[in-house]
Amino acid sequence: MISDSFLNRLKDILGPSHVDHSEAGLLTYAYDATPNFQSKPDVVVMPGNTEEVSKIVKLCLEHEVPIVPRGSGTNLAAGTAPTQGGLVLLFNRMDQILEIDKENLTATVQPGVITQTICETVESQGLFYPPDPSSMKISTIGGNINENSGGLRGLKYGVTKDYILGLEVVLPNGDIIQTGGKLAKDVAGYDITKLLVGSEGTLGIVTEAILKLIPKPEHKQTLLAVYQSMDQAAETVSSIIAQKITPATLEFMDQPTIGAVEEYAHIGLPTEAEAVLLIEQDGPQAIVENDIEQIADICEKHGALEVTIAETEQEANQLREGRRAALSAIARLSPTTILEDATVPRSEIARMVQAINQIAEKYNVGIATFGHAGDGNLHPTCMTDARDEDEMERVEKAFEEIFAHAIECGGTITGEHGVGEMKSPYLAWKVGERGLEAMKNIKTAFDPHNIMNPGKMFAKDTKKRITI
Amino acid sequence: MISDSFLNRLKDILGPSHVDHSEAGLLTYAYDATPNFQSKPDVVVMPGNTEEVSKIVKLCLEHEVPIVPRGSGTNLAAGTAPTQGGLVLLFNRMDQILEIDKENLTATVQPGVITQTICETVESQGLFYPPDPSSMKISTIGGNINENSGGLRGLKYGVTKDYILGLEVVLPNGDIIQTGGKLAKDVAGYDITKLLVGSEGTLGIVTEAILKLIPKPEHKQTLLAVYQSMDQAAETVSSIIAQKITPATLEFMDQPTIGAVEEYAHIGLPTEAEAVLLIEQDGPQAIVENDIEQIADICEKHGALEVTIAETEQEANQLREGRRAALSAIARLSPTTILEDATVPRSEIARMVQAINQIAEKYNVGIATFGHAGDGNLHPTCMTDARDEDEMERVEKAFEEIFAHAIECGGTITGEHGVGEMKSPYLAWKVGERGLEAMKNIKTAFDPHNIMNPGKMFAKDTKKRITI
Structure with missing residues (x-):
């Protein structure tokens, strides 16, 4: 529990209307999209600028109050559930695209901007921000940065980390630092930018980011291939790569997913099929058409029952939305x-x-x-x-x-x-006990009092391997 | 000075023929490509495998002997000069390409492989490793990883860090860890892979790396544009980017460089010109031809005196080699x-x-x-x-x-x-005192006894800013 004097100091920093400790407010932020990790925070705050964030951090450090930075709470590993109480930090007042720099191909943004808003804004100027997590309609860029979000265009374009050039960060001691810049190359010291991306709010609070943009691809085509066997779909994937084609999107759904999506979205998917592949290519028109033709051939050679190339953008969108709706469709069942x-x-x-x-x-x-x-x-x-x-x-x-x-x-x-709290018992399975130790040393170096999103990434007890 | 018993233990680990403390040996590794930072090491060792590296590190930790990992010593910031003595660690016995995985588009390599060998080997199999530092004919991939080397293809393809998917690292306590994998996406814990790339041998020793490969571009064209004014050359660069073209290479030489290169290489460069741009595009043939045509137009519109498109690969190579030879050409003067x-x-x-x-x-x-x-x-x-x-x-x-x-x-x-020792007094100018503090905390977390390449990255005294 936090004290009245702590609350009053928060109100002094932020103004009373940006500090919420009502029962309704606390319940609203007691969870994220992960089942079974509900837990009420002690207070919810909405800072308006970086200086306020720094003051909040210093206050929390003084009182050793946990801080959970939160975007839209679409996290699926309990990374944004306030499981140790404390303060939930929202960024809905820091939601501006500050600059789009067409000469250096960068966008400077605050953490609270919705991912899709960034994509649409830069696309309207002929530019492109590739990372497209399935939650992009509601997720924030701050959340994407903390989680190093992927998405459907990852194969060709990479993930969030590949598009973060610089950050403004409030460290767990309240210090404000700037990392990187509008620079394609920068080797001045350790790469704190890339270390912070994907650190799940455990090393600091991102208050501004410089994103790398690229020219918007001129053309795009979408294809759906239906298979009677998973092996045929997998062989198709290998064969496309072996042919030196890198599609923008190369997605897969199995039979139960196809059934759920079709029942939800009614887009005419063959519910008996064991697998479908959704494949998209983008780039110069001639290349896209050529690639899609080759891909269709490869699909057929590997036994696809049906290959549909979307004729219109509306049709393409329907196929794409089908895949994007997979989680919602399954969740209804x-x-x-x-x-x-x-x-x-x-x-x-x-x-x-x-x-x-x-x-x-x-x-x-x-x-x-x-x-x-x-x-x-x-x-x-x-x-x-x-x-x-x-x-x-x-x-x-x-x-x-x-x-x-x-x-x-x-x-x-x-x-x-991300690891969050849900997968923390398994982290050592991937990185080994010695790798885990190195990561814990990094955490302690940044946050010796463990106030930043405590309980995430590192579990109290590591699960033993049940196999091998 | 190191003791005889230390030397004997080294010989026990490596065999006497892989431990060199002859005067000639020590002199050979007393420097790198940076002027004014010569200093003899105490011993030079050539481990044959990761376990030997681990044993060396544990021994050095016990005796607090500095370790300087070194590739081919092409470093230009005194990053590989053994300025505090100790042990120079060579990788000429760990110089194998262990695997090229055509299905996952990866190469697994030891640190001592020459960069160009990697490029040529994967290209002979239709694949492409883009990072191409100017020193690639002699530099090692281990050195490239430690320095996060850039190169001439950085604009379109990025730098070394963008192509490192996983590492095997010997930590400063002798622990061996594996990071990442043959994975395009991995968010299990902090990104130690990307933190290690560019850490200049101060956080650990890279003993193996998984490189990301891409399909080899089908076609390539090379263009040289000559200008009477630097402003015109710069406007050309901006204009190409504004036209949404991303050339593979977009290089610049000023008048003194042109003069030096021409005197050295006799390739017919106009020595009176104030600036030349060397521009290359790669990709599908139709796109390359179209881009190069557009680029030539843009060059002319911005006042280029002369635009030459290389007719043959030999001609292209000459132009490219001219630019690559810039440092050697100037160094003669x-x-x-x-x-x-x-x-x-x-x-x-x-x-x-x-x-x-x-x-x-x-x-x-x-x-x-x-x-x-x-x-x-x-x-x-x-x-x-x-x-x-x-x-x-x-x-x-x-x-x-x-x-x-x-x-x-x-x-x-x-x-x-890189920062090395040469630029360490200036690091705070870029990252700020608080950023420097955060970096020092990372260093201490990994290497509390400061045995890994001491004196690099962090200077005893930081220079004061002479301007602003």
Whole structure:
């Protein structure tokens, strides 16, 4: 619990209307998109500028009050759930695109801007910000930076980290630092920019960012290929890459996902098919047309039952939205949905999907899988009910086996969602005890009093490996 | 000085033939490519595998002996000069390309492989490793990783860091860790991979790396444009970017550089011209031809006196080699050559070159400038004589003013060469005292006994800003 004097000092810094400790306010920010991690914060604050953030941090440090920076709370690993109480820091008053620099191809933004707003604003000026997490309609860029969000265009364009050139950061001691700049090259000291991106709010608070933009691709085409077997879909992916084509998007949905999406969106997907691939290419028109033609050939050669090239942007959008709606569509089918993102080298996708299905059967749980086939980032999604303790235990065991299997394939426990609190017991499986130790040393170097998003990334107890 | 028992233990670990403490051996590794930082190490060792590196580190930790990891010593900021003595660690026995994985588009390499060997090997298989530092014919990939080397293809393709997916690292306590993997997406914990790349051997020793490869571009064209004024060349650069063209290479040489290169290489450069741009595009043939045509138009519109499109690969190679030879050509003209790499946002190039010329005049020193115009990374190069103390003092003052001016333009003290010992007094100018503090905390977290390349990155005394 925080004291009245602490609350009063917060109100002095921010003005009383930007400090919320009403029951309704606390309940609103007691959770993020992750099931089973609800916990009320002690207070919710809405700073208006970096100096206010710095003052809040200094006050919290003095009183050792936990700080949880939060964008739109779409986090799927309990990274933004205030599980140790404390203060939730919102950025809805710091939501401006400060500058679009057409000469240096950069955008300077505050953390509270919605990702899609950035994409649309720069596209209206002929520029392009590629990272497109599925939640982009509501997620904030600050959240994307803290999580190093991926998205559907990751194969060709990379992830959020590849587009962050510089940051303004409030460190856990209240210091304000600037990192990087409008610079394609900068090797002055350690790369704090890239260390902060993906650090899940545990090392500091991002209060401004310089984004790298690129020219907007001239043309785009969308293709859907339907398969009777997962192996054929996976062979198609390998074959496209072997042909030296790098599609902008190369997405995969399995049969249960196709069924759920079709029931939700009615876009004419073949619900009997075992797998579909959604493939997009962008770039100069002639290249796109040529690539899509080659890709269609490759799909057919590997046994696709049906290959549809979208004729209109509306049709393309429908296919795209179908894939983007996968999580919402699956979420309607059961009281609780747990979405994971075990990731493997691209060559291991077919084997991994097969293993997921066997594990689901073994533990008698319902798992639908979709994801980014091009970069090996799969989203096995469990349809369950948090009230059924027996089933939840089986779900947890199933996911443990999935993580273990991903690592055995040279993969990782999380490709784009982050560790948060949910996956913290498994981090050592990927990075090893000595790697974990190195990471804890970094955390302590930045935040010796552990006030920044405590309990995330590092668990009190590490799970033992259940396999090997 | 190190003891006989220390030497004997080294010989036990490595075998006597891989431990060199002969006078000739020590002299050979007393320097790197940076003038004025010669200093003999105590011993030179050549480990054959990661376990040996780990044992060496543990021994050095026990005796607090400095370790300087070294590739080919092409460093230009005294990053690999053993200025505090100790042990120089060579990788000439760890020089294998271990695997090229065509399905996942990765290469797994040991640190001692020559950069160009990697490029040629993967290109022979239709793949492409883009980072191409000017020293690539002799530099090692380990050195490139430690320095986050840039190169001529940085504008379009980025730098070394963008192509490192995973590392094997021996930490300063002797622990061996693996980071990342054959994964396009991995957010399991802090990004130690990207923190290590560019850390100049101060945080650990890279013993293996997984490189990201891309398909080899199908076609390439090369163009040379000659200008009577620097402003026209800079306007051309801005205009190309504004036209949404991203050339693979966009290089600049000023008049003194042109003169030196022509005298050295006899390729027919117009020695009277104030500036030349070397521009290359790669990609699908139709796109390349179209881009180069547009670029030629833009050059002419901005007053280029002469625009030459290379007709043959041999002609292209000559132009390219001219630019790559700039440093060697200038180095012939005076006893001492000091090459810097102040970097500014692309929009500030013309102003920065103008400032460099004014500063050179003010301090009466000879400076030739060339560099990567597309990414604002300039190499003002001073032709001087280390034996002339008065001149050396003026050279240092001139470079201080150049650094200060770069930072005022939103730039940095080093774009691709690193901080090393030479630029350590200026690091705080770029990152601020509080940023420097954060970096020192990272160093201490990894290397509390300061055995890894001590004296680099962080100076005993920080220079005061001479301007503003």
